[in-house]
Amino acid sequence: RAALARLPVLRKGEMPARQREALPFGGFVPGTAGGFPRLFTSPGPIFEPQRAGEDPWGGAPALAAAGFTAGEVVLNTFGYHLTPGGFIFDTAARALGCAVIPAGPGNTEQQLDLIEAYRPAGYVGTPDFLKVLLDAGAKAGRDVSSIVKALVSGAAFPPSLQAEFRERGIAAAQAYATADVGFIAYEVPGEPGLLVGDGLILEIVRPGTGDPVPEGEVGEIVVTVPDRDRPLIRYALGDLTAALPGGRIRGWMGRADQAAKVKGMFVRPEQVAEIARRHPGLGRLRLVVTRADEADVMTLRAEAATPETTLAEAVAETLRAVTKLRGAVDLVAPGSLPNDGKVIADERPVG
Numbered sequence: 009r010a011a012l013a014r015l016p017v018l019r020k021g022e023m024p025a026r027q028r029e030a031l032p033f034g035g036f037v038p039g040t041a042g043g044f045p046r047l048f049t050s051p052g053p054i055f056e057p058q059r060a061g062e063d064p065w066g067g068a069p070a071l072a073a074a075g076f077t078a079g080e081v082v083l084n085t086f087g088y089h090l091t092p093g094g095f096i097f098d099t100a101a102r103a104l105g106c107a108v109i110p111a112g113p114g115n116t117e118q119q120l121d122l123i124e125a126y127r128p129a130g131y132v133g134t135p136d137f138l139k140v141l142l143d144a145g146a147k148a149g150r151d152v153s154s155i156v157k158a159l160v161s162g163a164a165f166p167p168s169l170q171a172e173f174r175e176r177g178i179a180a181a182q183a184y185a186t187a188d189v190g191f192i193a194y195e196v197p198g199e200p201g202l203l204v205g206d207g208l209i210l211e212i213v214r215p216g217t218g219d220p221v222p223e224g225e226v227g228e229i230v231v232t233v234p235d236r237d238r239p240l241i242r243y244a245l246g247d248l249t250a251a252l253p254g255g256r257i258r259g260w261m262g263r264a265d266q267a268a269k270v271k272g273m274f275v276r277p278e279q280v281a282e283i284a285r286r287h288p289g290l291g292r293l294r295l296v297v298t299r300a301d302e303a304d305v306m307t308l309r310a311e312a313a314t315p316e317t318t319l320a321e322a323v324a325e326t327l328r329a330v331t332k333l334r335g336a337v338d339l340v341a342p343g344s345l346p347n348d349g350k351v352i353a354d355e356r357p358v359g
Contacts, residue, residue, distance in 0.1 A: 017218040050187035065190025067100025074181040078105025085133030127154040201256035216277030226349030228264035248349040266352040306335030315339035
């Protein structure tokens, strides 16, 4: 891991432009398009090949942890059109020995017909759409009682919705997966956080940098997938999380791409990281953007063990040199800034 941390980070947001330079895969894939079983696109656009193997996105362990077993029928409501979502969960379920209904999203009435006909025990899809199906079934007097387990992903799964599913007799677990990587981490019922899947290396770095953070500190997820068909080396996903003991993470905690436009100029996490690099004695930094007298105002809050005036002045000068904008500097006690991975807080009123 120490050697890996010396390599540059490839940010997901850079991939569309990098691929346009050498379509379709930007030189990041050793094979040709015709050598893969399926070819996809995801928003960006980012062009993705399907890797080889029975469970190319590594999802079977997540389904097994959620209680899915061979011989069961699974209703898959992730999309099968152009994007890989439906196939990611389809191949995982079939690798586990399940039969899959490739339902995709929408068409609620027809899905209720499928549920009554095939009696699926399991559901995969977003938690929101599972609630739509359950509510529609209850309203129409349809029998959806066969669904007793679910693996959900792709949307927030708040405790209130988790409790509602439990009340309706459904044991629902969640997984963290992306179109370009596949399954990254998944819930094991009764255990804390999400378990990081085999076959990848997960790092958590300070936003705007490639520097790993200590266990427990919130940072950006960076993954390395040592796969010959679709290798990814230090691929930064733009999502925030924190590490837990035992190869687990806390789950999705927001987005790391926190760029803000101030007085017509973009300020980015990479610039805040550069300020930290120039002043190694500082702890966490947070650039707060507000409005006063109809103008944008920047205040850099920085943790410092010795809040000296000369240090604040030096940091303010660095802030101006790096961002080309003037801002105040507020030195605060170590440990007083929130551990949420946020380095730019845009607190200007909306509208």
